[in-house]
Amino acid sequence: QVQLVQSGAEVKKPGASVKVSCKASGYTFSSYGISWVRQAPGQGLEWMGWISADKANTNYAQNLQGRVTMTTDTSTSTAYMELRSLRSDDTAVYYCARVRGYCSSTSCHRGAFDIWGQGTMVTVSS
Amino acid sequence: AIQLTQSPSSLSASVGDRVTITCRASQGISSALAWYQQKPGKAVKLLIYDASSLESGVPSRFSGSGSGTDFTLTISSLQPEDFATYYCQQFNSCPFTFGQGTRLEIK
Numbered sequence: 001q002v003q004l005v006q007s008g009a010e011v012k013k014p015g016a017s018v019k020v021s022c023k024a025s026g027y028t029f030s031s032y033g034i035s036w037v038r039q040a041p042g043q044g045l046e047w048m049g050w051i052s053a054d055k056a057n058t059n060y061a062q063n064l065q066g067r068v069t070m071t072t073d074t075s076t077s078t079a080y081m082e083l084r085s086l087r088s089d090d091t092a093v094y095y096c097a098r099v100r101g102y103c104s105s106t107s108c109h110r111g112a113f114d115i116w117g118q119g120t121m122v123t124v125s126s
Numbered sequence: 127a128i129q130l131t132q133s134p135s136s137l138s139a140s141v142g143d144r145v146t147i148t149c150r151a152s153q154g155i156s157s158a159l160a161w162y163q164q165k166p167g168k169a170v171k172l173l174i175y176d177a178s179s180l181e182s183g184v185p186s187r188f189s190g191s192g193s194g195t196d197f198t199l200t201i202s203s204l205q206p207e208d209f210a211t212y213y214c215q216q217f218n219s220c221p222f223t224f225g226q227g228t229r230l231e232i233k
Contacts, residue, residue: 035222045162045170045213045224059220062127095170101217111217112160112175119169 002026004096004117011123012086020120022079022096029077030054033099035113036070036081038092046092050099051079057105086124093119128152128216132225138233143204147228149197149214158218161190161199164227165210173212174199206232 007021022034035050049060051070060068069082079096101111129152139145149159157177164170172181174190177197187202201208209232214225 037224044227045164045215047215047222047224050220050222061221097170101175106220108158108217108222110176110179111158111222112172112181113162113170113215114172114175114181116170 002098002115004098004115006094006096006117006120009121009123011125013126014087014124016086016124017082017084018086018122019080019082020094020096020122022081022117024077024079024098027098029072030074033103034070034072034079035097035099036068037095037097037113039095039119040089040092043092045095048081048094052103052105059105083122086122088124091122091124093121095119127221128155128219128223130214130216130223130225132212132214132228134228135226136229136231138231139204140233141204141206145201145204145230147199147212147214147230149192149199149225151195151197151216151218154194155216155218157193158216159190159192159197160215160217161188162213162215163208163210164213170213204230 005023010018033052036048038046051058067084072079096117097113098115100114101108131150133148159177161174178190189200212228
């Protein structure tokens with residue numbers, strides 16, 4: 001079946017980097033973009049950014065610009081999200097999601113995140 | 127960035143009730159809105175896309191409406207499995223912001 005399976009929980013110290021993976025199966029990976037969303041403990045969903053199916057476009061949340069990089073490896077159907085210079089307020093569950101719709105780099109017609117990964121807990125603590 | 131404001135933030139209701147959640151955008155977004163359901167320990171689930179299109183496999187008691195700045199998610203007859211947190215999200219322009227969520231609890 002169509003699914004996204006994420007890597008396991010991470011514990012990092014402030015200032016370190018983390019790289020979370022998201023392996024897709026059950027569909028043609030190169031036909032869909034991937035977005036990343038995070039959720040701090042007890043809080044709502046925060047959109048972090050996305051990478052288009054053809055990798056030609058990435059768009060990151062302004063508050064993460066310069067610290068986040070999203071990539072994909074079509075040979076292994078895996079997406080990656082790297083976050084650098086970690087701070088305590090980066091502690092959250094990180095989700096990948098498949099982007100469905102007709103999307104430019106900045107908008108999507110009939111857009112939706114139709115498949116979500118199970119989430120990866122990243123804890124930043126000294 | 128476009129802001130989405132959901133109301134109410136929390137809601138208590140009983141099985142069988144009709145429930146409506148509202149999502150208001152800070153500027154017009156046409157019909158570029160989706161609704162999701164989140165339960166503890168479960169993957170987030172897409173319910174509605176393009177403001178009113180029901181995702182395949184989602185029960186027909188869920189419906190969405192609206193365009194421009196005002197949108198609603200309606201559950202026609204609450205079932206026990208519907209108690210969860212619901213989020214709206216806009217796709218009109220990046221960042222693809224979410225509403226703050228509406229927690230639906232059992233009365």
